Amino acid sequence: MELSPKQQVVEVLKSKQKILILTHKNPDGDALGSILALSASLRKLGKEVLAVCNDPAPAVYNFLPEVQSVSQNFAGHRDFVVSLDVSKVRADKIMYKLNGTKLDIIITPQGGQFGHADLSTCEGCFHFEAIVVLDSPDLERLGSPYEKNPEIFFDVPVVNIDHHPGNDQFGKINLVDITATSTAEILVSVIEALSGDSKFINEDIATNLLTGIITDTNSFQNTNTTPKSLTVAAQLVAFGGRQQDIIKNIYKTKPLSTLRLWGRALSNLREEQSCGFVWTKLKVSDFTEIGASVTESSGVIDELLKTAAGVDFALLLTEKNNDVHGSLRSTNRTKDVAAIAKLFGGGGHTMAAAFQIKDKKLTEVETEIISKIKNFQISLKKVTDNTETSS
Protein backbone atom coordinates (compact mmCIF):
# COMPACT_ATOMS: atom_id res chain seq x y z
CA MET A 1 0.00 0.00 0.00
CA GLU A 2 1.22 3.47 -0.81
CA LEU A 3 2.34 5.55 2.15
CA SER A 4 0.53 8.79 2.95
CA PRO A 5 2.59 12.02 2.74
CA LYS A 6 2.77 12.07 6.54
CA GLN A 7 4.07 8.49 6.66
CA GLN A 8 6.62 9.34 3.94
CA VAL A 9 7.83 12.35 5.97
CA VAL A 10 8.21 10.15 9.05
CA GLU A 11 10.09 7.47 7.08
CA VAL A 12 12.55 9.99 5.60
CA LEU A 13 13.22 11.69 8.93
CA LYS A 14 13.70 8.33 10.67
CA SER A 15 16.18 7.10 8.05
CA LYS A 16 18.35 10.24 7.88
CA GLN A 17 20.84 11.43 10.47
CA LYS A 18 21.98 14.91 9.36
CA ILE A 19 19.00 17.13 8.75
CA LEU A 20 18.75 20.75 7.68
CA ILE A 21 15.55 22.58 8.64
CA LEU A 22 14.60 25.87 7.03
CA THR A 23 11.74 28.32 7.25
CA HIS A 24 10.70 31.50 5.45
CA LYS A 25 12.44 34.85 5.81
CA ASN A 26 10.94 37.44 8.19
CA PRO A 27 9.82 34.56 10.43
CA ASP A 28 6.52 34.77 12.28
CA GLY A 29 5.33 32.79 15.31
CA ASP A 30 4.40 29.75 13.23
CA ALA A 31 7.71 29.71 11.35
CA LEU A 32 9.71 29.98 14.58
CA GLY A 33 7.54 27.71 16.70
CA SER A 34 7.63 25.06 13.97
CA ILE A 35 11.37 25.16 13.29
CA LEU A 36 12.20 25.14 17.02
CA ALA A 37 9.77 22.31 17.83
CA LEU A 38 10.90 20.08 14.96
CA SER A 39 14.61 20.66 15.58
CA ALA A 40 14.27 20.00 19.33
CA SER A 41 12.30 16.81 18.59
CA LEU A 42 14.83 15.52 16.07
CA ARG A 43 17.71 16.29 18.45
CA LYS A 44 15.85 14.47 21.21
CA LEU A 45 15.75 11.49 18.85
CA GLY A 46 19.55 11.68 18.48
CA LYS A 47 19.69 13.38 15.07
CA GLU A 48 22.17 16.06 14.01
CA VAL A 49 20.11 19.11 13.13
CA LEU A 50 20.86 22.54 11.76
CA ALA A 51 18.00 25.07 11.85
CA VAL A 52 18.45 28.11 9.60
CA CYS A 53 16.37 31.18 8.85
CA ASN A 54 17.32 34.19 6.72
CA ASP A 55 16.50 36.61 9.57
CA PRO A 56 16.85 36.50 13.34
CA ALA A 57 13.71 36.07 15.43
CA PRO A 58 11.95 39.38 16.24
CA ALA A 59 12.48 40.38 19.89
CA VAL A 60 8.88 39.54 20.79
CA TYR A 61 9.75 35.84 20.36
CA ASN A 62 12.74 35.91 22.70
CA PHE A 63 10.74 33.89 25.22
CA LEU A 64 10.52 30.85 22.92
CA PRO A 65 12.54 27.90 24.24
CA GLU A 66 15.96 27.73 22.52
CA VAL A 67 15.12 30.55 20.12
CA GLN A 68 18.86 31.29 19.79
CA SER A 69 19.44 27.86 18.26
CA VAL A 70 18.20 29.07 14.86
CA SER A 71 21.17 30.40 12.92
CA GLN A 72 21.27 32.75 9.94
CA ASN A 73 23.82 30.80 7.92
CA PHE A 74 25.44 27.42 7.35
CA ALA A 75 28.72 28.29 9.11
CA GLY A 76 30.46 25.19 10.39
CA HIS A 77 28.47 22.84 8.17
CA ARG A 78 30.36 23.16 4.93
CA ASP A 79 33.62 21.56 3.74
CA PHE A 80 36.55 23.72 2.75
CA VAL A 81 38.34 22.41 -0.33
CA VAL A 82 42.00 22.98 -1.18
CA SER A 83 42.59 22.13 -4.87
CA LEU A 84 45.86 21.41 -6.57
CA ASP A 85 46.25 21.61 -10.34
CA VAL A 86 47.83 18.30 -11.40
CA SER A 87 47.68 18.86 -15.15
CA LYS A 88 51.45 19.46 -15.44
CA VAL A 89 52.88 17.69 -12.41
CA ARG A 90 51.28 14.69 -10.75
CA ALA A 91 50.98 14.20 -7.04
CA ASP A 92 52.64 11.11 -5.68
CA LYS A 93 51.73 11.22 -2.00
CA ILE A 94 49.59 13.38 0.28
CA MET A 95 50.06 13.67 4.03
CA TYR A 96 48.89 16.07 6.67
CA LYS A 97 50.23 16.93 10.08
CA LEU A 98 49.41 19.41 12.77
CA ASN A 99 52.17 22.00 13.14
CA GLY A 100 51.32 24.03 16.23
CA THR A 101 48.16 25.90 15.28
CA LYS A 102 48.61 25.11 11.59
CA LEU A 103 47.53 22.07 9.65
CA ASP A 104 50.17 21.32 7.03
CA ILE A 105 49.14 19.41 3.93
CA ILE A 106 52.26 17.85 2.44
CA ILE A 107 52.18 16.87 -1.21
CA THR A 108 55.04 14.97 -2.75
CA PRO A 109 55.27 15.67 -6.51
CA GLN A 110 56.08 13.02 -9.08
CA GLY A 111 58.85 14.46 -11.24
CA GLY A 112 58.40 18.21 -11.12
CA GLN A 113 57.46 20.96 -8.71
CA PHE A 114 54.23 22.54 -7.49
CA GLY A 115 53.92 26.30 -7.04
CA HIS A 116 51.48 28.83 -5.62
CA ALA A 117 49.73 29.12 -8.96
CA ASP A 118 48.68 25.46 -8.80
CA LEU A 119 46.71 25.99 -5.58
CA SER A 120 43.18 27.21 -5.16
CA THR A 121 40.48 26.94 -2.52
CA CYS A 122 36.71 26.81 -2.60
CA GLU A 123 33.66 25.99 -0.51
CA GLY A 124 32.78 22.33 -0.70
CA CYS A 125 29.83 20.11 0.03
CA PHE A 126 27.32 20.17 2.80
CA HIS A 127 26.74 16.93 4.61
CA PHE A 128 22.99 17.15 5.04
CA GLU A 129 21.03 14.02 4.15
CA ALA A 130 17.60 15.69 4.07
CA ILE A 131 16.14 19.19 4.03
CA VAL A 132 12.86 20.07 5.72
CA VAL A 133 11.20 23.32 4.63
CA LEU A 134 8.54 24.61 7.01
CA ASP A 135 5.70 27.11 6.51
CA SER A 136 7.02 28.31 3.16
CA PRO A 137 4.86 28.24 0.00
CA ASP A 138 7.94 28.23 -2.26
CA LEU A 139 11.72 28.03 -2.06
CA GLU A 140 12.27 31.70 -2.96
CA ARG A 141 10.56 32.67 0.30
CA LEU A 142 13.52 31.13 2.19
CA GLY A 143 15.75 34.02 1.10
CA SER A 144 19.53 33.64 1.11
CA PRO A 145 19.76 30.01 2.34
CA TYR A 146 18.11 29.07 -0.99
CA GLU A 147 19.42 31.89 -3.19
CA LYS A 148 23.06 31.27 -2.25
CA ASN A 149 22.93 27.46 -2.29
CA PRO A 150 20.25 26.33 -4.77
CA GLU A 151 22.31 23.23 -5.68
CA ILE A 152 21.81 21.54 -2.29
CA PHE A 153 18.05 21.40 -2.93
CA PHE A 154 18.71 19.04 -5.85
CA ASP A 155 21.22 16.86 -4.06
CA VAL A 156 19.14 15.66 -1.11
CA PRO A 157 15.43 14.93 -0.56
CA VAL A 158 13.39 18.02 0.28
CA VAL A 159 10.44 17.61 2.65
CA ASN A 160 7.87 20.38 2.30
CA ILE A 161 5.53 20.87 5.28
CA ASP A 162 3.09 23.75 4.94
CA HIS A 163 -0.50 24.96 5.16
CA HIS A 164 -0.55 27.77 2.53
CA PRO A 165 -3.08 27.23 -0.29
CA GLY A 166 -0.61 28.61 -2.86
CA ASN A 167 2.14 26.12 -1.95
CA ASP A 168 3.86 25.12 -5.16
CA GLN A 169 4.67 21.52 -4.07
CA PHE A 170 8.42 21.96 -4.48
CA GLY A 171 9.37 19.00 -2.27
CA LYS A 172 10.15 15.38 -3.00
CA ILE A 173 7.56 14.82 -0.29
CA ASN A 174 4.83 17.41 0.11
CA LEU A 175 2.83 17.40 3.33
CA VAL A 176 0.62 20.38 2.53
CA ASP A 177 -2.63 20.58 4.46
CA ILE A 178 -4.53 23.73 3.59
CA THR A 179 -7.18 22.96 6.20
CA ALA A 180 -4.60 23.23 8.99
CA THR A 181 -4.41 26.58 10.80
CA SER A 182 -0.66 26.46 10.90
CA THR A 183 2.41 24.40 10.13
CA ALA A 184 2.75 23.81 13.88
CA GLU A 185 -0.65 22.10 13.91
CA ILE A 186 0.51 19.68 11.18
CA LEU A 187 3.77 19.02 13.06
CA VAL A 188 2.03 17.82 16.23
CA SER A 189 0.98 14.55 14.63
CA VAL A 190 4.23 14.27 12.62
CA ILE A 191 6.28 14.50 15.84
CA GLU A 192 4.03 12.00 17.59
CA ALA A 193 4.35 9.53 14.71
CA LEU A 194 8.09 10.09 14.49
CA SER A 195 8.72 9.40 18.16
CA GLY A 196 6.09 6.67 18.44
CA ASP A 197 5.50 7.97 21.95
CA SER A 198 2.37 9.87 22.98
CA LYS A 199 4.32 11.46 25.86
CA PHE A 200 7.29 12.59 23.73
CA ILE A 201 6.22 16.25 23.41
CA ASN A 202 7.62 18.04 26.45
CA GLU A 203 6.76 21.50 27.82
CA ASP A 204 9.25 23.34 25.60
CA ILE A 205 8.24 21.58 22.39
CA ALA A 206 4.57 22.10 23.30
CA THR A 207 5.16 25.82 23.94
CA ASN A 208 6.79 26.25 20.53
CA LEU A 209 4.03 24.37 18.71
CA LEU A 210 1.29 26.19 20.58
CA THR A 211 2.90 29.52 19.64
CA GLY A 212 2.52 28.59 15.96
CA ILE A 213 -1.17 27.75 16.34
CA ILE A 214 -1.92 30.80 18.49
CA THR A 215 -0.15 33.31 16.24
CA ASP A 216 -1.55 31.93 12.95
CA THR A 217 -5.11 32.00 14.31
CA ASN A 218 -4.48 35.34 16.04
CA SER A 219 -5.26 33.72 19.35
CA PHE A 220 -8.20 31.71 17.90
CA GLN A 221 -9.92 34.84 16.65
CA ASN A 222 -9.41 34.31 12.90
CA THR A 223 -12.07 32.58 10.83
CA ASN A 224 -9.52 29.86 9.95
CA THR A 225 -9.85 28.50 13.51
CA THR A 226 -11.16 24.93 13.27
CA PRO A 227 -12.41 22.43 15.87
CA LYS A 228 -9.27 20.40 15.15
CA SER A 229 -6.97 23.34 15.91
CA LEU A 230 -8.70 23.83 19.27
CA THR A 231 -8.38 20.11 20.08
CA VAL A 232 -4.69 20.09 19.14
CA ALA A 233 -4.08 23.27 21.17
CA ALA A 234 -5.81 21.72 24.20
CA GLN A 235 -3.57 18.68 23.82
CA LEU A 236 -0.48 20.94 23.75
CA VAL A 237 -1.62 22.73 26.91
CA ALA A 238 -2.01 19.30 28.52
CA PHE A 239 1.61 18.52 27.50
CA GLY A 240 2.69 21.60 29.46
CA GLY A 241 2.59 24.23 26.68
CA ARG A 242 2.80 27.60 28.43
CA GLN A 243 -0.23 29.33 26.95
CA GLN A 244 -0.16 32.24 29.41
CA ASP A 245 3.51 32.97 28.59
CA ILE A 246 2.66 33.07 24.90
CA ILE A 247 -0.31 35.41 25.35
CA LYS A 248 1.60 37.69 27.72
CA ASN A 249 4.68 37.98 25.51
CA ILE A 250 2.98 38.24 22.15
CA TYR A 251 -0.27 40.05 22.85
CA LYS A 252 0.06 41.89 26.13
CA THR A 253 3.55 43.35 26.02
CA LYS A 254 4.36 46.07 23.49
CA PRO A 255 7.66 47.89 23.24
CA LEU A 256 7.22 51.69 23.25
CA SER A 257 8.65 51.81 19.74
CA THR A 258 5.76 49.60 18.59
CA LEU A 259 3.18 51.86 20.23
CA ARG A 260 4.77 54.93 18.62
CA LEU A 261 4.80 53.23 15.24
CA TRP A 262 1.13 52.34 15.61
CA GLY A 263 0.42 55.98 16.48
CA ARG A 264 2.15 57.06 13.28
CA ALA A 265 0.11 54.56 11.25
CA LEU A 266 -3.16 55.68 12.86
CA SER A 267 -2.47 59.35 12.24
CA ASN A 268 -1.96 58.56 8.53
CA LEU A 269 -5.21 56.58 8.32
CA ARG A 270 -7.42 57.42 5.31
CA GLU A 271 -10.89 56.24 4.55
CA GLU A 272 -12.02 55.58 0.97
CA GLN A 273 -15.65 55.45 1.98
CA SER A 274 -17.29 55.07 -1.41
CA CYS A 275 -14.89 52.23 -2.26
CA GLY A 276 -15.28 50.43 1.07
CA PHE A 277 -11.76 50.43 2.51
CA VAL A 278 -9.35 52.12 4.89
CA TRP A 279 -5.62 52.36 4.36
CA THR A 280 -2.49 53.76 5.89
CA LYS A 281 1.23 53.82 5.21
CA LEU A 282 4.58 53.57 6.96
CA LYS A 283 7.69 54.94 5.28
CA VAL A 284 11.29 53.94 5.97
CA SER A 285 11.69 57.28 7.76
CA ASP A 286 8.83 56.41 10.14
CA PHE A 287 10.74 53.31 11.29
CA THR A 288 14.10 55.06 11.58
CA GLU A 289 12.79 58.16 13.38
CA ILE A 290 11.01 55.98 15.95
CA GLY A 291 13.73 53.36 16.15
CA ALA A 292 11.29 50.56 15.33
CA SER A 293 12.19 47.44 13.35
CA VAL A 294 10.23 46.48 10.23
CA THR A 295 8.68 43.51 12.02
CA GLU A 296 6.94 45.87 14.47
CA SER A 297 4.48 46.93 11.79
CA SER A 298 2.70 43.55 11.71
CA GLY A 299 0.28 44.49 14.51
CA VAL A 300 -0.80 47.63 12.67
CA ILE A 301 -2.87 45.60 10.25
CA ASP A 302 -3.89 42.67 12.46
CA GLU A 303 -4.62 44.50 15.67
CA LEU A 304 -5.65 47.98 14.54
CA LEU A 305 -6.86 48.28 10.95
CA LYS A 306 -8.67 44.95 10.89
CA THR A 307 -11.01 46.26 13.58
CA ALA A 308 -12.27 49.11 11.36
CA ALA A 309 -16.06 49.16 11.24
CA GLY A 310 -18.17 49.89 8.18
CA VAL A 311 -15.62 48.91 5.52
CA ASP A 312 -14.88 45.74 3.57
CA PHE A 313 -11.12 45.65 3.96
CA ALA A 314 -8.01 47.39 5.24
CA LEU A 315 -4.69 48.02 3.52
CA LEU A 316 -1.29 48.81 5.00
CA LEU A 317 1.48 50.05 2.69
CA THR A 318 4.93 49.65 4.16
CA GLU A 319 8.23 50.73 2.71
CA LYS A 320 10.92 48.17 3.53
CA ASN A 321 14.45 48.62 2.21
CA ASN A 322 13.87 49.31 -1.49
CA ASP A 323 10.47 47.68 -1.81
CA VAL A 324 6.87 48.56 -1.11
CA HIS A 325 4.80 45.90 0.69
CA GLY A 326 1.01 45.86 0.76
CA SER A 327 -0.86 43.88 3.45
CA LEU A 328 -4.59 43.37 3.03
CA ARG A 329 -7.14 42.11 5.54
CA SER A 330 -10.78 41.52 4.88
CA THR A 331 -13.08 42.91 7.55
CA ASN A 332 -16.11 41.34 5.96
CA ARG A 333 -16.32 37.57 5.43
CA THR A 334 -17.52 37.93 1.85
CA LYS A 335 -14.73 40.22 0.67
CA ASP A 336 -11.89 38.38 -1.08
CA VAL A 337 -8.73 40.44 -0.59
CA ALA A 338 -6.58 37.95 -2.53
CA ALA A 339 -8.24 39.34 -5.70
CA ILE A 340 -6.91 42.79 -4.78
CA ALA A 341 -3.41 41.49 -4.05
CA LYS A 342 -3.48 39.85 -7.51
CA LEU A 343 -3.81 43.29 -9.13
CA PHE A 344 -0.19 43.82 -8.07
CA GLY A 345 1.10 40.29 -8.67
CA GLY A 346 0.53 39.18 -5.07
CA GLY A 347 -1.78 36.61 -3.51
CA GLY A 348 -2.98 34.99 -0.33
CA HIS A 349 -6.22 33.92 1.28
CA THR A 350 -9.71 35.44 1.17
CA MET A 351 -9.23 37.05 4.56
CA ALA A 352 -5.52 37.95 4.39
CA ALA A 353 -3.38 38.69 1.37
CA ALA A 354 -0.25 40.61 0.41
CA PHE A 355 1.75 41.99 -2.49
CA GLN A 356 5.19 43.45 -3.06
CA ILE A 357 6.41 46.05 -5.51
CA LYS A 358 10.14 45.75 -5.88
CA ASP A 359 12.66 48.59 -6.19
CA LYS A 360 10.16 51.40 -5.68
CA LYS A 361 9.74 54.15 -3.12
CA LEU A 362 6.34 54.53 -1.53
CA THR A 363 5.95 58.06 -2.90
CA GLU A 364 6.46 56.74 -6.45
CA VAL A 365 3.68 54.16 -6.34
CA GLU A 366 1.25 55.18 -3.60
CA THR A 367 -1.19 57.17 -5.76
CA GLU A 368 -1.17 54.53 -8.47
CA ILE A 369 -1.86 51.69 -6.00
CA ILE A 370 -4.79 53.48 -4.40
CA SER A 371 -6.39 54.51 -7.69
CA LYS A 372 -6.00 51.00 -9.12
CA ILE A 373 -7.80 49.56 -6.08
CA LYS A 374 -10.51 52.21 -6.28
CA ASN A 375 -11.10 51.43 -9.97
CA PHE A 376 -11.25 47.73 -9.19
CA GLN A 377 -13.80 48.35 -6.44
CA ILE A 378 -15.89 50.55 -8.73
CA SER A 379 -15.82 47.91 -11.50
CA LEU A 380 -16.96 45.24 -9.00
CA LYS A 381 -19.78 47.48 -7.85
CA LYS A 382 -20.92 48.00 -11.48
CA VAL A 383 -21.00 44.25 -12.08
CA THR A 384 -23.07 43.74 -8.91
CA ASP A 385 -25.44 46.59 -9.81
CA ASN A 386 -25.93 45.16 -13.33
CA THR A 387 -26.63 41.70 -11.96
CA GLU A 388 -29.14 43.15 -9.55
CA THR A 389 -31.00 45.12 -12.22
CA SER A 390 -30.97 42.22 -14.71
CA SER A 391 -32.27 39.65 -12.24
Ligand SMILES: [Mn+2]
Ligand atom coordinates in the same frame (compact mmCIF):
# COMPACT_ATOMS: atom_id res chain seq x y z
MN1 LIG B 1 1.97 29.58 9.06
